[in-house]
Amino acid sequence: MSAARSLHPSPRTLEVESLAGFDRLVAAGARSMHGWHVQSLDLRGRRHQLEVLDVQGAIFLGCTFDGGVEDSLRNRGALLFPRLEAVPFNPYRGKLYTPQELYAGINTSRYEDTLDARIYQWSIRPGQRHRLDATLAAALHDHSIGDALDELTRSDFCAGRTMVGVMGGHAARRGTALFEEAALLGRLLARNNRVVATGGGPGTMEAANLGAFLSEAPEQDFRQALADLAAVPAFRPSVSSWARAAAAVVERHPEGTPSLGIPTWYYGHEPPNFFATHVAKYFANAIREAILLELCNGGIVFLPGSGGTVQEIFQDACENYYGAPETITPMVLVGEEHWLRRFPAWPLLQSLASGRRMEGRIFLVDTVEEALDALAR
Numbered sequence: 001m002s003a004a005r006s007l008h009p010s011p012r013t014l015e016v017e018s019l020a021g022f023d024r025l026v027a028a029g030a031r032s033m034h035g036w037h038v039q040s041l042d043l044r045g046r047r048h049q050l051e052v053l054d055v056q057g058a059i060f061l062g063c064t065f066d067g068g069v070e071d072s073l074r075n076r077g078a079l080l081f082p083r084l085e086a087v088p089f090n091p092y093r094g095k096l097y098t099p100q101e102l103y104a105g106i107n108t109s110r111y112e113d114t115l116d117a118r119i120y121q122w123s124i125r126p127g128q129r130h131r132l133d134a135t136l137a138a139a140l141h142d143h144s145i146g147d148a149l150d151e152l153t154r155s156d157f158c159a160g161r162t163m164v165g166v167m168g169g170h171a172a173r174r175g176t177a178l179f180e181e182a183a184l185l186g187r188l189l190a191r192n193n194r195v196v197a198t199g200g201g202p203g204t205m206e207a208a209n210l211g212a213f214l215s216e217a218p219e220q221d222f223r224q225a226l227a228d229l230a231a232v233p234a235f236r237p238s239v240s241s242w243a244r245a246a247a248a249v250v251e252r253h254p255e256g257t258p259s260l261g262i263p264t265w266y267y268g269h270e271p272p273n274f275f276a277t278h279v280a281k282y283f284a285n286a287i288r289e290a291i292l293l294e295l296c297n298g299g300i301v302f303l304p305g306s307g308g309t310v311q312e313i314f315q316d317a318c319e320n321y322y323g324a325p326e327t328i329t330p331m332v333l334v335g336e337e338h339w340l341r342r343f344p345a346w347p348l349l350q351s352l353a354s355g356r357r358m359e360g361r362i363f364l365v366d367t368v369e370e371a372l373d374a375l376a377r
Contacts, residue, residue: 186211200261
């Protein structure tokens, strides 16, 4: 149960996400449900409470009621969104995902049988993205994920800490120097009291979430995890084997440091990684990318990548270029050879920043230790 605050201004509402929360409100003497958003609750057995309460202005999202209660609620001014039984996800969910939920059963079943894979398969059915009911279900889901993400940023998870994004190529293989470098960056950021946020996928995203997850683990355990993961270097040809290797690391370190991943089913070929403890997975990729940039108030570190990473650099640069002075955040590109010669984003970024307030907040470095120093300037 929380007072909702969107990433964008909206009227104040009260999200009621558990039966215990509903019962507490009623026991405390609530008389009106105006502004309540009641999400995915089984309210059977609460007929009397619902009859006594003034439900004008309340919204019920995917709830279950005793017979005849729905008509009574509608007649008294409540708005009811029905349960959508034909979709493999809850459009009204009140919390973020966990890897354990998305990969439930992975140790004994194929990835194709997991919740994550079933949702992706639903999303790409022929004509699905043009169906009104499917579009509505996906939009309601993404709205709910946004609300849950809002709640996370106002929780102890982020209290007193800035959030730093780590972006880079999804193709970085376990066991490579680039993967180890990204993992070390995540470890250093978490140890320096930053919340690590990534796109939640494989490659450098997985590595950064891994480093954050094992930030409090002894160096020997951190190195052992890297070695164990290297035995299954990529999610191709088998996502199942790739995910099981990660799940085994998590099982050995159940008290890992939390971090955030924001992946998308739009790129269904990129499975979510197992080390982001909080997973805000969206259908709409554009919304997901914009929110990830918005949340990273401590800056973003860009590790070597290609098309997607270059896009993210200049999407972030655009925000800083037009942003108010107080909103400009550091941009740190790691890898001089990569960003000067292979994909020369740095010269263009310098030219763009020249004479602007962002000029002093962009950095090109060669190591992740230097990246950490740049963020602290």
